[in-house]
Amino acid sequence: MKIIRSKDFTGSRAWEALDIANMNGITTRLHWTDQPYRWHINDGEEVFVVLDGRVQMHYRDNGFEQVxxxxxxxxxxxxxxxxxxAHPEGPARILVIECEGSV
Incomplete structure (x- = not known):
């Protein structure tokens, strides 16, 4: 059993992660960041939950950038x-659920 207080987690670098669980190849990780990531496509589906802060999520839909x-x-x-x-607006904590090893 684990209890994680997400507001207490702060990374020493952007997108640092705390591994929470790996359930049959699906990972759940808590990320801390204050910097944008990079354009990417995951190896599978991804669920991205903002737990603290604000994030501008840029994505491409039919070749057009949306925010x-x-x-x-x-x-x-x-x-x-x-x-x-993802472009955080200041520090943010984000729960990410995705396939293990995904970008």
């Missing part, structure tokens, strides 16, 4: 093939 403003409690679901990049 979704995400706040605490908001969830972004990236289906297979969704190109996206």
């Amino acid at each position: 979704a403003e995400l706040g605490v409690g908001d969830i972004f679901y990236a289906s297979v093939g969704t190109e996206h990049v």
Whole structure:
């Protein structure tokens, strides 16, 4: 059993992660960041939950860049093939559920 106080987790570098669980190849990780990631496409589906802070999620839909403003409690679901990049607005804590080893 684990109890994780997400607001207490702070990384020493952008996108540092705390591994929470690996359930049959699906990982759940808590990330801390204050910097954008990079454009990428995951190896599978991804669920991205903002636990603290604000994040601008940029994604491409039919070749056009879109931006979704995400706040605490908001969830972004990236289906297979969704190109996206997260831009935090200051420090943010994000729960990410994805296939093990995904980008």
